[in-house]
Amino acid sequence: MKHVILGTAGHIDHGKTSLVMALTGVDTDRLKEEKERGITIELGFTSLDLPSGIQLGIIDVPGHEKFVKHMVAGVWGIDLVALVIAADEGVMPQTREHLDICRLLKVKKGLVVLTKIDLVDHELLELVKEEVSEIVQDTFLKSAPILSVSSVTGEGIPQLISTLDLLSQEIEGRSADGLFRLPIDRVFIMKGFGTVVTGTMISGNLSLGETVQVLPSGIEGKVRTLQVYNKSVEKAVAGERTAVNLQGIETSGIERGDVLTRPNTLKPTQLIDAYLEYLPDAPRALKHRTKQRFHIGTTLTNASIFLLDREELTPGESGFVQLRLERPVVALPQDRFVIRGSAAIQTVGGGIILDSHPDKHRRLSSSVIADLGLLKDGTGEQALQQHIHHSRMGGITLEDLLNRVEMPPHEVQSIIRKMAEKGALLLIDPEKLKVIESGQYQGLRDLALTQLREFHQRLPMKSGLSKEELRTKLPPEVDVKLFQILINNLIQLKEVVLEKDKLRLPSHQISSADEKGLVKRVETAVLKGGLQPPSPKELSEEWSEREEEVRAIFEHLVHEGILVKIKGEIYFHRVSFEKLKEELVTYLKSHQEITTPQFKEMTKASRKYVIPLIEYFDQIKLTLRLGEKRVLRGTSQNPEKKLS
Ligand SMILES: Nc1nc2c(ncn2[C@@H]2O[C@H](COP(=O)(O)OP(=O)(O)OP(=O)(O)O)[C@@H](O)[C@H]2O)c(=O)[nH]1
Ligand SMILES: [Mg+2]
Secondary structure (H helix, E strand, O other), X not given: OOEEEEEEEOOOXXXXXXXXXHHHOOOOXXXXXXXXXOOOOOOEEEEEEOOOOOEEEEEEOOOOHHHHHHHHHHHOOXXXXXXXXXXXXXXXXHHHHHHHHHHHOOOOEEEEEEEOHHHOOHHHHHHHHXXXXXXXXXXXXXXXXXXXXXXXXXXXXXXXXXXXHHHHHHOOOOOOOOOOEEEEEEEEXXXXXXXXXXXXXXXXEEEOOOEEEEEOOOOEEEEEEEEEOOEEOOEEEOOOEEEEEEEOOOHHHOOEOEEEEOOOOOOOEEEEEEEEEEXXXXXXXXXXXXXXXXXXXXXXXXXXXXXXXOOEEOOOOEEEEEEEEEEEXXXXXXXXXXXXXXXXXXXXXXXXXXXXXXXXXXXXXXXXHHHHHHHHHOXXXXXXXXXXXXXXHHOEEHHHHHOOOOOOHHHHHHHHHHHHHOOOEEXXXXXXXXXXXXXXXXXXXXXXXXXXXXXXXXXXXXXXXXXXXXXXXXXXXXXXXXXXXHHHHHHHOOOXXXXXXXXXXXXXXXXXXXXXXXXXXXXXXXXXXXXXXXXXXXXXXXXXXOHHHHHHHHHHXXXXXXXXXXXXXXXXXXXXXXXXXXXXXXXXXXXXXXXHHHHHHHHOOOXXXXXXXXXXXXXXXXXXXXXXXXXXXXXXXXXXXXXX
């Protein structure tokens, strides 16, 4: 059976609830306060079986300006709107505001219902009709039917029913294969059953016994019973007014504005990119970072509006914005939203969500604007490609992609498959369906090879780099699985060699130095030099070996911890260095201080070595320089310590 949802809209007291009653026989004003005050406060729900067999769900909204937030929650996701205008009063402020809201939320179709015609004469009715055509021009209701009824006498009600039937037949049914999403508009306890939530299923479907999740809190529960228009069902689908009886969730854990989903599908967000239409009759220009009320689904929170493409948005203009929200909400691309002023509460604009999980953007950046332009005007496939591209070298999972584009999972999967077949992307995690753009993967591969090359250049005597070391040199978004795939791939293509846990380039050979025993010879020569060791240059000249090769061996020995590099060309053998260090500490412990000449005397070395050495001891924080003298750090001679 086809389901269509109709919402009422219109100024307070214009006869919306009476009209619903005339159509269905149900009084949707249930609250005591509503009865006493004669106004609607909360949303009302009922349904009507149309002659063609379509079931029309009806949401009755309040007209009072104080309850516009309930009205927005009610009409978000409806298929048809009945804009109700009392013939004896004509167009009033909330007539216009509700019409703006329906337009901003992109309600597809509707009709205008002039009520209370029993109270006016023909002339007045014609005047009101003129007024109506004026306000609906340039809106989706431009050529909508205008019906005249009296809920008191019943005049016009049969015509209204057949018009609703015709319009409903023109409404396209919703696809039930999107991600399941139900913005909650009511939460209550039913005796003997427990927690029940209701809402309009925006997309997907839900069956008895399934596990569901409440967002943003993340609480999970089970579907115990399911109802669509008061009838128990095994499965509810998109477009239906659905009541879900939840097992394992207390009513205190849920509130209106929450969204029911399946676990691990939708992710709440506090940062949203959008295209905002600022209404022509907004009171003043919208400045960068202005805080406004932000309505999406049945949720209301505050948003700071960052203007991305201009300094301010004047009434009547539209622009790209980034919304920073006070509380997390569930939102998907193509969703509609409304913004209302936070001081003078009035609808000032609304628009379409382009990305519900963006990065923070720089303002006035042409590349950011171009990307958002593509999300606004491009196809779903283009949006998908853009998100894969922007996931850079880390790649992106199917789950994340489904939160970034408005497409059912099977469509996203089929596009991914096609892109993979064309070689545009690689599947890096078949379990999570994680993909990486081929260009990004090439970049990652080049980066890994460059890192290896640089390592070999710096330390030619090392056989290679361990996997862990190489991973730390790659971007942090590269996870273990992707890294493993990269390494295996590089090994398979013989672009790197894995040998004794070390990765190296195939061209890298530990230089022939080892064969000549040069490494050992350098070590011996430096050790023999004691506190006046030879430099790489001196040794290379003495032995007629290439200077770079000898210097590389010195660096290798430093890396191995055998030599200590003091400065520039001065390398000491660790044995000589440690012996001197011990001698210096012993001296300072008994003499408290040492002058440079005294230190020179201790080393019996020339100034060329003495000055860099004593400065090195300062540098490694063994000694502290006080004028011409040095003392041990961290002892009683240390004035710094005394002060503290
Ligand atoms: N004479 C006459 N009175 C009507 C008609 N429709 C509604 N009324 C009266 O107008 C008053 C307001 O009607 P409601 O249906 O409560 O108006 P509403 O639009 O639902 O008001 P809110 O929900 O508070 O915005 C009630 O006293 C109704 O009896 C009608 O067709 N003819
Ligand atoms: Mg009402």
